Amino acid sequence: MSILQSLWMIFASASFAAMAAFVKLSSEEGASLGAIIFTRGLPSVILIWLWVMLDRQHRSFRTPRLKSHLARSIFGVMSIWCGFYAYAHLPLATAASLNYTTTLFITFWTLLTTVVARSALQVLAVCLGFMGVLVVLRPSINAQDWWAIVVGLFAGLSATGAVLTVKRLGQAGEPVWRTVFYFSVSVTVIGLVAFLFSNNYIADLNAGFYLLGTGVFGLLGQLGLTRSFSYGATVLTATLQYTAIIFSALLSLWLWDTEIDLLSWLGMLVIILSGGLCAYATKR
Template structure:
């Protein structure tokens, strides 16, 4: 396939992936807090582990082994914390507001990279990150502050740490290996927490959790395919379609119409992450799904 045809295909895959991830957020909101976050995490991660298992088994024996167990274990428990915070935030906040705060994760990666990886970013990137944090403050306006916003910021923080620690994994480790072991290693802690907080689960609630697991797995697979087909700098803008989708779904399903100041704050959060390297000195700061 020619290069001219590959870019639209990759963009389409990424937009479809973000649509699936947005449907996952809708599924979580439709749970309406009817199950505990620990139940949700355990069931979703268990389903996600089973979904990726066939892809792991297709790898050679060396590609199936667990590498960097310490880092993988830390990342697994970041998934546990971040997913729980995400469920609380999406349940109690408008979808657009919660996702805008999730998009603060790439902004938090700058100080974390400086601290953990000893990277020294250019001043233009620091300035752009500052603009994004102003956007976060606008979305968090004190007069409209909701306690669930703290959980959204918790999700953003765990996402940032999760992706900074990718640099500590073997560079050539297969994606299926990384995803499988990350999902599996969070289950030993998620299981007793889920059992301790277990609540009766209807088939409808189980169905929404299954929708979330399938959609997030679909997003991860489509994103990998997209970035394998085209340079990230040429298609990363499609990642931001997710915020558009959740805003539209919020209006459609839940009558959540964001006000103008919230829209302005969202724009400030997204601006530093757009692929405008000449303006901001950035390469790619895109949020990856929780």
């Protein structure tokens, strides 16, 4: 995996961390879940459509891989809905930790299904990174939360299906922008239906601005993630997803004055070390 593909994943992680901050700000301003999901997809649809219209001779929405796009969209939408459900019904740290089980699922699936030898260092790096996530977030689990925990795990599992489908589309030569476009269309349609049934329309300019930020940074993150998983080493790319925790912690410090204690800084250091270790193991 080239350094460029690693940088794409780090860029995606930073963008998704910013998107999550805008989601939280939107929610604090009273935006409904349907509105958040709708605006998560709409800017991507509009901007990519305009970009394609500027050069219709060389760009087209037509694809011979419609079934793969449909599968990617189904997995992605399920992941978003289940993930938001977990965030709504579990402590933030617990829901976020469940979200990052995706990296573990991807690694184990890769180990089981590929003939490429995986070193013990790669597996160690993935597990070490997840331990770093747990140290930073320190999730708590209550017996009555079992259903929300199952849903949160299903979000991670669904995201795994989405990522692996993205990888397959990239290997088949499908352009990054087209993969992001079809996924964004499905998110926008589902979000619009939920938004219209919520009877919670946006009247606050602050909420509108935060929702726009959600969509723009969601687009940037999706482009970076799709590019990285399409052309990069799967396990290393998955491990670099953990860096989103670092960006989220720094944004929380800036926007909400959330204290970052020594243990959290150590956890972030572990996450950085896990990325370096996995990169070293991949290059060997």
